[in-house]
Amino acid sequence: MAQKELRKKAAKADDLGRVPKKAGFLGQIEMELVQAGYENVGNVVGGSLNINRGPLKVGLGAGGEKLEYFEDSQFYLAPKLEVRGILGDFELYAVGNAAMTLKGTHKKTMLGTYAAVGAVWEAVPKTNGNGFHLRIGSEFEYTGQWIRSEGLSPVDGVDIARFGGAVGYDAITAYAIEDVVYAPKKAYGGMTLIESAGAHHHKMRAGIVVNKSGISVGGEFFQTPFGKGGELSFESRRISPKLSAWYSQEGEMWGGETKLGLLLTMPLRFGDKRYGREHPVWRTGNPMAKDAKKGWATITSNSGEEAEVFFREALSASEDIAELGYKYRGKTGTEVLFAAALLGEYGLENYEKVGDKSLKKLGVEGSYDAAREFLKRNDMKEKIKAFLDTSSPYVPLKENTAALAAYYELPAYIRQNRKLWKKKYWEVMEYIRSEYIRLDNLLPGGAGVCRNINPMQATFLREAGWDAFSIGLLTEKGPHIFTLGRDPKTGETSLLNYGNVLTSKRGQVWPLIRQYAKNKGIALSGVEIWGEGNEFIGYYELEEGKLNRAKAGKGETLKGALLHSRPRKK
Helix, strand or coil: CHHHHHHHHHHHHHHHHHHHHHHHHHHCEEEEEEEEEECCCEEEEEEEEEEEECCEEEEEEEEEEEECCCCCCEEEEEEEEEEEEEECCEEEEEEEEEEEECCECCECCEEEEEEEEEEEEEEECCECCECEEEEEEEEEEEEEEEEECCCEEEEEEEEEEEEEEEEEECCEEEEEEEEEEEEECECCCCCCHHHHEEEEEEEEEEEEEEEECCEEEEEEEEEECCEEEEEEEEEECCCCCEEEEEEEEECHHHCCCEEEEEEEECCEEECCCCCCCCCCCCCCCCCCCCCHHHCCEECCCCCCHHHHHHHHHHHHHCCCHHHHHHHCCCCCHHHHHHHHHHHHHHHHHCCCCCCHHHHHHHHHHHHHHHHHHHHHHHHHHHHHHHHHHHHCCCHHHHHCHHHHCCHHHHHHHHHHCHHHHCCHHHHHHHHHHHHCCCCCCCCCCCCCCHHHHHHHHHHHHHHCCCEEEEEEEEECCEEEEEEEEECCCCCCEEEEECCEEEEECCCCCHHHHHHHHHHHCCCCCEEEEECHHHEEEEEEECHHHHHHHHHHCCCCHHHHHHCCCCCCCC
């Protein structure tokens, strides 16, 4: 009897022994709800399910995104994979996140991908959580954007390297992390990353964290080429929420506002709230047919033909772009924009394919010379046409003046029609020789591509006394460079694409960017920006990019690895 009771107790013990295994499996499942938003930009609401199994973490998120400049919401899916391991004194990790936003009524299918690999060396680990400790780490991240236009294809990418360290004693840890972005050194540099990429300061963060009796208090300061900010945070292990208060101050060109916000992190996340909205206003004029329905308009001058005559004379007489810009010092904003738009149009009309070597050498001055060549060629065409209209007695010739307007076709035509021309042949040839302007020193080919032409416009605006930048944006067909200029007299900011212009009368940059994104049916994550001398300034991540990271569940992996101490080896 006693043995039978003992067997029953043993069986119960075995059953109880299986419970922790089941509980352990359930403990490897994480569920999270996320709500993140920026005032007057958009919101994301969703959730994710993650499964931890040894060194692996696999997750899948889903939810909806509503951007204010699109009428409908979009559904998204967000897979995630994470691998971590220990190798000697190193903690190694690789993380892949993605957020696919499916096409809505006014938006294309977009995929944002994030891939990071990193390593943290624990030079001096903590001893039972106390004493001096030191960790050093680095990480490389690639962020890519894909758009489904004619198939899902990559259209833009950002490469960022991070280097950081954390040092502390007992409960106090101080850390610093530097982000370096790899991008073309100049807006008109080589067209491939390998040939033109350079390392540039992107973001510096430094902070301190105090962990004591299950309570963590931290403070952080950050600085970027576009602004600065900071954050204070409070977290307790006994309760789930983490409360953070943050501020940021952007540069004058990028908004010039001081922004404050609260971030509450818990099983249901509430995201950043950002205040202040600007409405883009674009100038009216004679819209280009292909862009009229998209909100673009060409700039027209209040002076009419007089402004165009001044521009053509100034361009023809100016040996370089600095001389042309100086002639526009003191002109009205409309006249300066009119000239910049015409420069862009001349470049676009002279948009001939050139070899890679010529593209790299072209720059803004080469594009400027090509624009002057285009002007002189057109002047020559008009002069020859006028000469033929007034000097030729032959009807067949008058009927073909449009075809004959290209000066380089005239000599061959005249040789073929000597009987028609008779004595007029030599008169016409002498006129062509006397009027023809030789441009032997120009680089071969046309004005280049967007990387050459739009930075030429930015250089002209700077020489005319404006603040001006070249900005790299995403289009449905790939990256494209635009011109951004700010009138020093009125504070109005304009976005130029060759001869097309969008203007914000209140001087805000980002509403113009969002207006462009709305026109194209895409959501931009960020923009590359080049400044004085068309040198790279930095990469600016928009709120849409931060919302995309929230959808993908992408965290600060290097910072997290630096601020925790792995178990010490036995």
